[in-house]
Amino acid sequence: MTVDTVLSRLDMVKSAGNDRWYARCPAHQDKSPSLSIRDTGTRTLIHCFAGCAAEDILAAIGMTWRDLFADEWQAAHEAGIHQKVKLPPLDQLALERRIIDIAEADLRAGKSLSTEDVARLEIALERVKGAA
């Protein structure tokens, strides 16, 4: 997912220069653009100044944190290839651990996991257990 995909799903997008934009926040009744979007090159950062959760904003435009996360992972992986930097063999395991961490943080925050999330979490737990 690129920042263009995010911007194409938002209203009242205004450039703020240097890979930054403002847009109407899709997660609340936003009269003036209070959603900040930033493209760091490897991931898209979104922030609502009215305090909406990133997950709610993503959900409102039909995306999940996995879209952002997958892109970051892909970019890191590609950067590793292009710079001919050998990624440590534990990278896949680190990704699985991070998935578990995110799921645990969601659960601790009182959020429920979707069936898809639970299925992915089970795969991650199995892989981490298998590697141990």
Ligand SMILES: [Zn+2]
């Ligand atoms: Zn908002």
